[in-house]
Amino acid sequence: MSAPVHRLSVADYSVGYPGRHVVSGLSLPLVRGGALTALVGPNAAGKTTLLRGLAGLIRSQGSIEVDGRELHGLSASAYARHVTYMPQALPQRVALSVYEAVLSALHATPPEGTSKADLRRRAFETLERLGIGDLALAPLDRLSGGQRQLASLAQAIARQPSVLLLDEPTSALDLRYQLKVMSVVRDLARERGMVTIFVLHDIALAARWCERVIVLSNGRVAADGTPAEAITPAMFAEVYGVEARVERCSHGHVQIMVDGLL
Ligand SMILES: Nc1ncnc2c1ncn2[C@@H]1O[C@H](COP(=O)(O)OP(=O)(O)OP(=O)(O)O)[C@@H](O)[C@H]1O
Secondary structure (H helix, E strand, C coil): CCCCCCCCEEEEECCCCCCCEEEEEEEEEEEEEECEEEECCCCCHHHHEEEEEEEECEEEEEEECCCEEEEECCCHHHHHHHHHCCCCCCCCCCCCCCHHHHHHHHCCCCHHHHHHHHHHHHHHHHHHHHHCCCHHHCCCCCCHHHHHHHHHHHHHHCCCCCCCECCCCCCCHHHHHHHHHHHHHHHHHHHHHCCEECCCCCCCHHHHHHHEEEEECCCCEEEEHHHHHHHHHHHHHHCEEEEEEEECCCCCCCEEEEECCC
């Protein structure tokens, strides 16, 4: 039996900090689970603020619905069962092993009907799936930056939320692990029908792996569509102030050539 496809809707949504609106009145056409969505845009566009708002970590106004259910008003623990956020900042240098860190994330919002043995199994399976089973017993404070990023991703995906929000999850990873992470998360999104939004600075990676690309600029949606619709020379000029060509290679993938600053 295939998993239900989760849905996220965001309407008239505003989020920011005391005395500072970063995103005002933003609406997103339905984000469907089962495939990857990229959130791209220049520095300070509001990507992290939007994701942290959607994750219920900072105060926001407007509507955020998951599977038709409004999340505003839910308790923090009920909210966290629907939405999981992987922050840009890597895990604290705490005295836990990678396995214990994943297990503690699972214990924070234990899925209904799962035993402690199920949670332990799920923690190990997640590490194996990401190709870091050999790091299970390694202390977090002895990992490299990339290894800590993988441990943080393992904490997020082990929780099996309806909506997974990942803030630059590949920024510290080498080429092989970038591809590994994109393919594991894409497969999980398909298997679980999970809504999955990645903040990415690497637009080529977004174009290659994501079905939908949302471009945020100054807290507004500047483009939203398939990679071919959203990633265009006009978007690069308007949003990033750079001259770029967008072509397709023989495999049909979008290729980006940045020629310089405008
Ligand atoms: N805690 C905070 N208090 C006040 N303003 C903040 C806070 N965090 C971020 N900002 C401001 O909000 C704006 C958006 O920041 P945000 O981190 O959401 O951007 P971003 O698109 O994720 O950027 P980047 O690509 O550089 O990570 C910026 O102008 C930033 O200075």
